[in-house]
Amino acid sequence: MTAAERRLAPKHQRLALVVGALVVLIFAAVLATWALRSQASLFYVPSQIVKDPPAAGHAVRLGGMVETGSLVTREDGVTIDFVVGDGTARVPVRYSGIVPDLFVEGSGVVAEGRMQANGTFFADTLLAKHDENYVPRELEDMTAAQKKAMVAETTR
Amino acid sequence: MIAELGLAALWMAAALAALQLVSGVLAARSDNLEIAATVRPAAVMQGVLCAFSFAMLVWLFARTDLSVKLVAANSHSLKPMIYKLAGSWGNHEGSMLLWVTVMGAAGGLIALLERRLPERTMQATLATQGFVALGFYAFLLFSSNPFERLPMPAVEGNGLNPLLQDIGLAFHPPTLYLGYVGLSVAFSFAVGALVTRAVTPDFARAMRPWVLGAWIFLTVGITAGSYWAYYELGWGGWWFWDPVENASLMPWLAATALLHSVSVLAARDALRAWTIMLGVVAFSMSMVGTFLVRSGILTSVHAFAVDPERGTFILVLLAIYIGGALAVFGLRAGTISEGERFALVSREGALVVNNVLLSAILGVVLLGTLYPLLTEAFGVRVSVGPPYFDPVGALFVVPMLLVMAAGPFLRWRRDRVGRVQKPLILAGVVAIAAFVAAIASGIGVLPILGLALGAGLAVASVLPLRGRNLRRLPLATWGMVIAHLGIALSLLGMASDSAYSLEKLAAVAVGDVTGVGPWQIQLAAVEPVSGPNWTALEANLLASYRGGEPITLAPQARSFWQPVQETTESALATRWNGQLYAVLGKAAEGGRWQVRLWWKPFVTLIWLGGMMIALGGLLALLGRLRDDLRRRTVQRKAAERRADRAELTA
Numbered sequence: 052m053t054a055a056e057r058r059l060a061p062k063h064q065r066l067a068l069v070v071g072a073l074v075v076l077i078f079a080a081v082l083a084t085w086a087l088r089s090q091a092s093l094f095y096v097p098s099q100i101v102k103d104p105p106a107a108g109h110a111v112r113l114g115g116m117v118e119t120g121s122l123v124t125r126e127d128g129v130t131i132d133f134v135v136g137d138g139t140a141r142v143p144v145r146y147s148g149i150v151p152d153l154f155v156e157g158s159g160v161v162a163e164g165r166m167q168a169n170g171t172f173f174a175d176t177l178l179a180k181h182d183e184n185y186v187p188r189e190l191e192d193m194t195a196a197q198k199k200a201m202v203a204e205t206t207r
Numbered sequence: 208m209i210a211e212l213g214l215a216a217l218w219m220a221a222a223l224a225a226l227q228l229v230s231g232v233l234a235a236r237s238d239n240l241e242i243a244a245t246v247r248p249a250a251v252m253q254g255v256l257c258a259f260s261f262a263m264l265v266w267l268f269a270r271t272d273l274s275v276k277l278v279a280a281n282s283h284s285l286k287p288m289i290y291k292l293a294g295s296w297g298n299h300e301g302s303m304l305l306w307v308t309v310m311g312a313a314g315g316l317i318a319l320l321e322r323r324l325p326e327r328t329m330q331a332t333l334a335t336q337g338f339v340a341l342g343f344y345a346f347l348l349f350s351s352n353p354f355e356r357l358p359m360p361a362v363e364g365n366g367l368n369p370l371l372q373d374i375g376l377a378f379h380p381p382t383l384y385l386g387y388v389g390l391s392v393a394f395s396f397a398v399g400a401l402v403t404r405a406v407t408p409d410f411a412r413a414m415r416p417w418v419l420g421a422w423i424f425l426t427v428g429i430t431a432g433s434y435w436a437y438y439e440l441g442w443g444g445w446w447f448w449d450p451v452e453n454a455s456l457m458p459w460l461a462a463t464a465l466l467h468s469v470s471v472l473a474a475r476d477a478l479r480a481w482t483i484m485l486g487v488v489a490f491s492m493s494m495v496g497t498f499l500v501r502s503g504i505l506t507s508v509h510a511f512a513v514d515p516e517r518g519t520f521i522l523v524l525l526a527i528y529i530g531g532a533l534a535v536f537g538l539r540a541g542t543i544s545e546g547e548r549f550a551l552v553s554r555e556g557a558l559v560v561n562n563v564l565l566s567a568i569l570g571v572v573l574l575g576t577l578y579p580l581l582t583e584a585f586g587v588r589v590s591v592g593p594p595y596f597d598p599v600g601a602l603f604v605v606p607m608l609l610v611m612a613a614g615p616f617l618r619w620r621r622d623r624v625g626r627v628q629k630p631l632i633l634a635g636v637v638a639i640a641a642f643v644a645a646i647a648s649g650i651g652v653l654p655i656l657g658l659a660l661g662a663g664l665a666v667a668s669v670l671p672l673r674g675r676n677l678r679r680l681p682l683a684t685w686g687m688v689i690a691h692l693g694i695a696l697s698l699l700g701m702a703s704d705s706a707y708s709l710e711k712l713a714a715v716a717v718g719d720v721t722g723v724g725p726w727q728i729q730l731a732a733v734e735p736v737s738g739p740n741w742t743a744l745e746a747n748l749l750a751s752y753r754g755g756e757p758i759t760l761a762p763q764a765r766s767f768w769q770p771v772q773e774t775t776e777s778a779l780a781t782r783w784n785g786q787l788y789a790v791l792g793k794a795a796e797g798g799r800w801q802v803r804l805w806w807k808p809f810v811t812l813i814w815l816g817g818m819m820i821a822l823g824g825l826l827a828l829l830g831r832l833r834d835d836l837r838r839r840t841v842q843r844k845a846a847e848r849r850a851d852r853a854e855l856t857a
Binding site for chain 2: 072083086091092093094110112128150163
């Protein structure tokens, strides 16, 4: 503690405290906002991801309908290939792992993962509709009728 | 009849809350003793009536009274009794009733027990408590009546979400609610002290047990919730940065900051305005958490999709309470006189830095949680996950841990860095050794930091005990040491799990052997089994650690029939150095079964640490309560002696 600090009037000490706290908090807010803009993983529907693909390796979410008849299980018994569509575009997806219980052809799915350079989407996680109490947020309105509306709304 | 009794009790409780508010305000403004005398009894009776109302709801669920809408929607006559009871708070209306019940009980307890504060401050505190409760009563009575009857009794109930049919989860919401409500009490104290200009160490001592209690419950709730997510969801993760998880983490962060600043105010009469501010912020975070979970704005496992009316209601309450409190704070902050001064290098200084960093972490989590909601309003859907929270959070957690290691060695008011170097150098050496070892094992940056800081902090946490008489050490000091050590252990567990976990995904036939890490695992059989309201396929896995005696694991794929849903029940084998985690998947071709296995070294430290943090809080709470009792006895005896002397001289 220096002599200068010791001479701080009480008022000044409180002021210094408030200013210091504010500086840290504003720094945190600015940093968080900046990080969010770059780190938040965007949600895509197939027609968007085909038209304007994200950088290969960048984490995104892909949501749509699992096309009927597209589901193939590979030799190892745990890797699946399927196609996600939204009525206008189709994206092949590969996933290794145990699929959610309600993951079925003709139903909605949200895949978290990365787009590969060859146009295949490698999924780390699949979120499927569990029951009426659990729907991935993006799938809330992914009924066949509203799909097109959503595509229109999210591709401006 | 029971439902009507419950509803009547709820209305009466609401009326008493209104009386508590009005008479509290009048009493604080005048010297009318008759009005003042009604405040405490009103608070007690309000608590009793509300508890009665909640008991009626539990009874309805226990009997599965299908003429009540809430029971028909969330229960089923074939459910096990424990889940029937848990069903009463496992839904929106019931959980809100539980919230206000706990709040009423807390208000009643303060009214009965708190005698330290100036009577005016107490009146203002109870009036605030009544005001907050009133909002929740209005919410229940006007928009989410738990006792609503159906025009025709239902034939059978809808059942309870199977994911929620788990003993840990049944008691998860009440635990968090106790925490949230404890913070509402702290909020009332803060507003009461602010309004009556009595921000004193006495006020801090009166508020502290409630903050501590709330913080203990939040700690237990978060720890248990994390463990539940870990074994019930079957993804092997223990924290997903899910908005629902953040909803409970944010009040915890605020409460942690508040806990430390209240201690400064109680011990040193400094940080007056800051403590009041944190009291408001902590309760705001509880309200924000409630809003996020209860409004249906987030759709996730725990949040039940509901109509926007409720969300709006909570938002309006939030605006009224928090806006009101901040307005009062703005008007009165200038009148809170400056507390005791201290140097930057001192115990207070360290606590201030810790407070600011905790607030920064809180800001980072809050922004990350709200960001998707904001962008969605503009039509862009994003999800925010570990890539954001981990690095940005770590940026503030790391300095916080360093201050946390050093703080307990510092003296109050003023200290020199030179005096506390020795123990810190020792902790630093341990941290550097762990750092080198971690780098040598070739893992990511954050796990390396986690292992190094965890090891250093573990040493630094226990060093304040050196050279002290352990028998005579105050319980509060023990609490601090144990809680800080718990943080270090949790950190080590998290870092170890993210760095050294091994995963194996395979399709195996009965009789096949597969392995993960040091484990050899054989699929012995897959057989159908059945429970009270489900059937399942159960795998029989024989797992042997480094060729030792095999342990049996029995993961299941369960099918519930009311409501129809499938869940995976993971199986765990716990050793001192980690857990083997097994999940059974679907049938694959060629008679094989999908099996997913993880070997997670030292993962259990995460929850062990969490429990130690809560235990530390409990010890501190017991110590404080004991001190309070002693102080009271001493004061009473002194008063008696004075009275005796007065008689002698008279």
